[in-house]
Amino acid sequence: MLKTLLNEVKEYKKDSLKAPLYMVGEVAMEIIIPLLMAAIIDKGVENENIKMVLFIGISMFVIASLSLTFGVLSGKYAASASAGFAKNLRKAMFDNIQDFSFSNIDKFSTAGLITRLTTDVTNVQNSYQMLIRTCVRAPLMLIGAMAMAFSISPKLSFVFLGAIVFLSLVLYLIMKTVHPIFTDVFKKYDDLNSSVQENVNAIRVVKAYVREDYEIEKFHNASSNVYKLFVKAEKVLILNMPSMQFAMYTCILLISWLGAKMIVSNELTTGELMSFFTYIINILMSLMMISMMFVMITMSKASAERIVEVIKEESDISNPKNPIKEIKDGSIEFDNVNFAYKKESKNYVLSNVNLKINSGETIGILGGTGSAKSSLVQLIPRLYDVSTGSVKVSGIDVREYDLESLRDEVAMVLQKNVLFSGTIKENLRWGNENATDEELIRACKLAQADEFINKFPDGYDTYIEQGGSNVSGGQKQRLCIARALLKKPKILILDDSTSAVDTKTDSLIRKAFRDEIPDTTKIIISQRVSSIQDADKIIVLDEGIINAIGTHEELLINSDIYRDVYQSQMKGADKDESK
Structure with a gap:
């Protein structure tokens, strides 16, 4: 000591x-x-x-x-x-x-x-x-x-x-x-x-x-x-x-x-x-x-x-001796992955996960509370390491990559959106400190944030209070998405990051992703079926196990969980329309 x-x-x-x-x-x-x-x-x-x-x-x-x-x-x-x-x-x-x-x-x-x-x-x-x-x-x-x-x-x-x-x-x-x-x-x-x-x-x-x-x-x-x-x-x-x-x-x-x-x-x-x-x-x-x-x-x-x-205290996650710094594409593979938050624990949060995602695909993830949706995606940028098995990005185990290089190519918008005290520009440049004003505006347009930013008297120079207390939840989410896009990542992960925006804005964000960043692998976690139904593949998680994988139409036929969620949400929407 x-x-x-x-x-x-x-x-x-x-x-x-x-x-x-x-x-x-x-x-x-x-x-x-x-x-x-x-x-x-x-x-x-x-x-x-x-x-x-x-x-x-x-x-x-x-x-x-x-x-x-x-x-x-x-x-x-x-x-x-x-x-x-x-x-x-x-x-x-x-x-x-x-x-x-x-x-x-x-x-x-x-x-x-x-x-x-x-x-x-x-x-x-x-x-x-x-x-x-x-x-x-x-x-x-x-x-x-x-x-x-x-x-x-x-x-x-x-x-x-x-x-x-x-x-x-x-x-x-x-x-x-x-x-x-x-x-x-x-x-x-x-x-x-x-x-x-x-x-x-x-x-x-x-x-x-x-x-x-x-x-x-x-x-x-x-x-x-x-x-x-x-x-x-x-x-x-x-x-x-x-x-x-x-x-x-x-x-x-x-x-x-x-x-x-x-x-x-x-x-x-x-x-x-x-x-x-x-x-x-x-x-x-x-x-x-x-x-x-x-x-x-x-x-x-x-x-x-x-x-x-x-x-x-030594970090559980560190760089390998000769790390790989180049990530060629956004393909992802989970190979027989088991994961527990404590190393010695055998009570796995994720069990026997096998999954392949092609570069540029849009993947939806649906599951109840505690089904380990966030845990699954946090393994991709090595925020946690797997207990057994491996997670591969571009065909290489993530544990072989240089941490900074890996995380630069994996942009993640977490469930809890965090903004720091400073201007909107300063917050956005967390994604890319050298970003030009034009790049900031383009990212905000993709995230459907440009419109409300321009309504502020100071525009992009508007001061954000600590924690983003002077903007709404939906505005905060869109700013965080724009910040992630500025990294120009090969993989973009949205962890229930559009829950506070209306369905129209949510749809516009997904359309912008589809049209403007087609080569980026997009993983969207959501409780709303409407947010993921047009994804290339939808993964249904149940208590840390993949229950089903398929398109919206396939899951309506093959997955009881997905069908129940969809029907309950559609009934709610029908009631709102009748009112």
């Missing part, structure tokens, strides 16, 4: 080294100051030597100024290094997420990934800054102050050893108790973020069903769970400060008592006792810093584990 994290320090290694180096200078200066203070008392004040007082006083001022300068520079470079480290961690996670297959994405919740990219990274950032400053300052100050204290009076210095043993035991018990609690806290953070995300995304549905009170209660419960775990952790962590204060005041009392006796017996001077008290404070403050550092590391350890989990 530590190696994975440190690999992301990268260009901030110099800053990460400068911060502790300057901290060494700051500590060295601070250790010298108590010695000078003792000299002022013993050599200056007690001997009434004003020149000595002034000389040592000026020396203390210079050393204090150097200490301040070193401290400021250490803080500057520590801030730069920790912020840069956090930036690299976020980038490493985000870059790896982009390579995730659908099965990898299924493993992590969206809210969980957001928590890891924000809260968890911030925790690790704070700990890293503390490590390169406090982890250097506290041990150095502890060792330096202890060494100086032993040089003044070994007898008095043994008081510290007892305090160190006591505090080490307390810290160990605190860490052992708190770490599992923080691990649970961040899981509850995921639930909290999930509640917020779901509510914001579905706010229109919440208001439509007047479920605000229910959502508030759900959020309150998620927030309360985080609160309860934090309180549970804090109840243990608060033992840290009383323990520190107990050790500090015990040391001060013992040293005051023993030191007074030693001054009376001339074993110790007044100045040495004064400097000894300063070293007491330095030692105990160092111990306090170390205890705080351990608490912070304990908290961030859980975050670090979650971050590393994302960075080290």
Whole structure:
């Protein structure tokens, strides 16, 4: 885990080294100051030597100024290094997420990934800054102050050893108790973020069903769970400060008592006792810093584990060693395909699928909810890999292709249409970033989107809100189809992508496909028979198995499922006409 994290320090290694180096200078200066203070008392004040007082006083001022300068520079470079480290961690996670297959994405919740990219990274950032400053300052100050204290009076210095043993035991018990609690806290953070995300995304549905009170209660419960775990952790962590204060005041009392006796017996001077008290404070403050550092590391350890989990997650789908980059045509073949979402599962979503599609054909897919229509087409661009068997495009197993080349030739409009914040042009150019305005317009005309776009005051420069909330469902679907067409793919897959458009527009889109892109293989998933009845072949899926294949006329004769769907939809249409 530590190696994975440190690999992301990268260009901030110099800053990460400068911060502790300057901290060494700051500590060295601070250790010298108590010695000078003792000299002022013993050599200056007690001997009434004003020149000595002034000389040592000026020396203390210079050393204090150097200490301040070193401290400021250490803080500057520590801030730069920790912020840069956090930036690299976020980038490493985000870059790896982009390579995730659908099965990898299924493993992590969206809210969980957001928590890891924000809260968890911030925790690790704070700990890293503390490590390169406090982890250097506290041990150095502890060792330096202890060494100086032993040089003044070994007898008095043994008081510290007892305090160190006591505090080490307390810290160990605190860490052992708190770490599992923080691990649970961040899981509850995921639930909290999930509640917020779901509510914001579905706010229109919440208001439509007047479920605000229910959502508030759900959020309150998620927030309360985080609160309860934090309180549970804090109840243990608060033992840290009383323990520190107990050790500090015990040391001060013992040293005051023993030191007074030693001054009376001339074993110790007044100045040495004064400097000894300063070293007491330095030692105990160092111990306090170390205890705080351990608490912070304990908290961030859980975050670090979650971050590393994302960075080290390997995509289930990757390029072969010598990938094929050229896809000659849009022919597709499913050869005895079985598929399950989990590798180890034998409960296949698709079973014994054998299917051949010629390049340029229009294929319709019909089936009830849960019949694995989407699963079938998602195997073509390798959004998932088959469990057994093979899927071939242009006669070659899709696992032998370069992923980018394959997906460039397979344009897919998913069930859930997604538009991004930006202009219509910017959204369309997701299909082809170099597309000209003429190509944009042509694609939109094919998708029957040009007409409504031109009705907007800003036309193709109309700004689309996040998620496409300022356009209708049908408009969103047509824009997504146009975006897919801009890829000029050899295979076009529409996964129930015209469900929100009227039947006339649906018919015009299919006619445009037939006339304008005859060489592109078109696969249309639809619940409406009218959307697929003129396809070259129609596939009827039932619980992950191909029930029937044929033309509209053939299926009306040979497929009970297809005939039942057709008749039920025609009855509905007849009723609408009679009304």
